[in-house]
Amino acid sequence: MEQLPKWVDLVIVPLVGLILAFFLSMLMVLVTGHDPMEALSLMISGALGSTYGWGYTLYYATNFIFTGLAVAVAFHASLFNIGGEGQAALGGLGVALICLFIPWPHWSIALLAAIAFAGLFGAMWALIPAYLQAKRGSHIVITTIMFNFIAASLLNYVIVNKLRPSGSMDPATGKFPEVTHLPSLGDILNAVGIPFSKGTPANVTLIVALLACVFVYYLIWRTRLGYQLRAFGKSQPAAVYAGISPIKITIVTMMISGALAGLMAINNVMGEAERLILGSVEGAGFIGIAVALMGRSHPVGILFSALLFGALYQGGAELGLWTSIPRELVIVIQALVILFTGALDNMVRLMVAKVLLRPKKAEA
């Protein structure tokens, strides 16, 4: 098949997919008896029309950056980590433990410790499936998804039986101490003179997420480990020929992937909820797959696609809030976007290729 120019693959193909998804979504809205244009404008203004909307959009995007990067790193080694959900849940446990039980002098030090522990817990949760794949040949797709359920059950047990304050009916830990509360994006921006809504959950973790993007870029394209894991991802026989150990690469890559997924907990557990609630990951681990696919497993692409999905989440929530469009329909819209930008990527690419490559042939 003919090669598409890179920019077409990176920009046009996801864009066409997105437009198709929105078109179908609006058709759905129309069928259910609502005004599609009104719904669309409400979604856009709800997500991006105010600093309040932006605050939520950026909060969701932060989650998706972490889980998207996690999936992308594994993708480069041709490993499909769909255990982001469980790894992020374990990351939350790590964050909760250090926030609840260690008296920190300042939030910044607590944040550093949270990064370490969220990463460590996520990495350890990914280590087990990685080990099983590398040493025993158990397929990582199966094991990572199984580990999502184990993580959910484990957290259920730990939160309800160990960390829940006595007398509380909530399946959640107690509030983290005041000192571990992270500054919100509003606090930071207002301090430098930029007006920004203070009532949103977006917080300093966004900066950690951006740093994670930079880290992943350097890791994949500038380090020896990145070189080896990309080589392994492209051709396992070639990796063995070069003396790259498949066992080592599988384990190390999955641990980095798990750590990135685990880091998400800083945002939602430490930054937003300020306590560990059961089921706090809310599917972000799975959204990460779509984000990585749409972002072509590149940190810059992931940044943009995470923003898009963040906006979609926030816009969808607004839609549910202000219209009688049922909540289920909002989920359908989000699912269509995932379907078209993630799963049906190749279909869209073929369509684009047909349209774009035809005139060139006529010239020749």
Add this chain to the structure above:
Amino acid sequence: MSTAPAIELKGISKSFGPVQANKDISISVMPGTIHGIIGENGAGKSTLMSILYGFYKADKGEVYISGKKTMIPDSQAAIAAGIGMVFQHFKLVENFTVLENVILGAEDGAMLAPSLRKARKELTALAAEYELNVDPDALIEDIGVGMQQRVEILKALYRRADILILDEPTGVLTPAEADQLFRILHRLKEEGKTIILITHKLREIMEATDTVSVMRRGEMTATVKTSETSPEHLAELMVGRKVLLRVDKEPATPGEKVLEVENLRVVDAAGVERVKGISLEVRAGEILGIAGVAGNGQSELLEVLGGIENGTGTIRVNGQELDLTGKFSDARSRRKRGIAHVPEDRQREGLIMDFKAWENTAFGYDDDDAYQAGLLMDNAAIREDAQGKIERFDVRPANAELEAKSFSGGNQQKIVLAREIERDPDLLLIGQPTRGVDIGAIEFIHQQIVALRDKGKAILLVSVELEEILSLADRVAVIFDGQLMGERLPSETDEKELGLMMAGMTGETT
């Protein structure tokens, strides 16, 4: 002659995007002849035959079968027009019998029994007519490749093919099996069948064909009577310049033992013993060639030496024993011991096809200090190094930013060779150095190998091309069924003797 050609192609053109695979190609092949089509990889031979068999649609041009203009939109139409194709990689169901394979896709109805009965009768008739004896009830997986190829031919004949196209049919055969195949082809020709033989081996063209067409870069450069041409002339037509077919080299001056292998055994993942107690040695400044039909253990031998597979036995390099199963049995440890490896399958092992050329020149040596810049890799240094390698090894196009997959087979091999040879290894393992490499590049690659030998390095060469072994190696060892059948000096043996040894007849050791 008044008869119409069996096949006539007029002005066939086909492009894939910017690449024109076939440019205005015309041939006509008379019935009852063997017509050869020769050309380098990527010359457009396979595209042309795919058009004839209905896999691709030509952009322009017409096909005439026995004088009638014929459209061939798919392979069914090709079969209906009497064209049969024997692919390079057989399309047989391994766990079906010969008979079942023959009727596959040509069953007469929902019930198999009548078709099988009819096929059995017909197969017996065909076997008698063309001397194509095969046991109709044997399972494909139990019969040899030569037999499997006969089944493919029978499949075509069963479908009433008058025109047989064979795509690189001798790639997997021993010389003896190849001779047998050519006898069958002659027999088919005598019975009035038309045969098109696609190959890149000059020898086969000279031996088997009546007429030959040469293709180069999508164009048909010449069609000549085989009796009126020579291998040198054909090579020149293929490459577009004069080519040295034999390697120029001085006699070897062997020095110290570099590689010593004693009683090496290799068991594969399925538990089958692939190498059954091989012992050999290679000295500094000599090339030991391992001849043998693919699949007789030579790949495993290279892989154990290269640190890809585990084995048992003793291997010493420069007198020091190698780790064959433990922590230091990996390829990286081998490189540290001065062993470089040009693998048999460069696209699967030797290169990362999606990596750029410069990234590939560091492959396997990415731990080299010269490539590090603190925590990161020194990409600028690797690029600079790569550019030098590309120039010294005449890789074309000389652009290190291109992905490995966009180079031709010969240039890909030059990238691998540059990487391995410039490490100045004590021992070079090299498998199928010129497989899928164009004739022009073969000359260069052979020169590089001989030059390394002349620098006093030990070289272990594995190739299924006897001609290559005979012209490059200083000593030839023949491998069959995981064992060495004996050793010969190239000057004191010929393809016939080696061919017999490759088929398992023991030669007395010299």
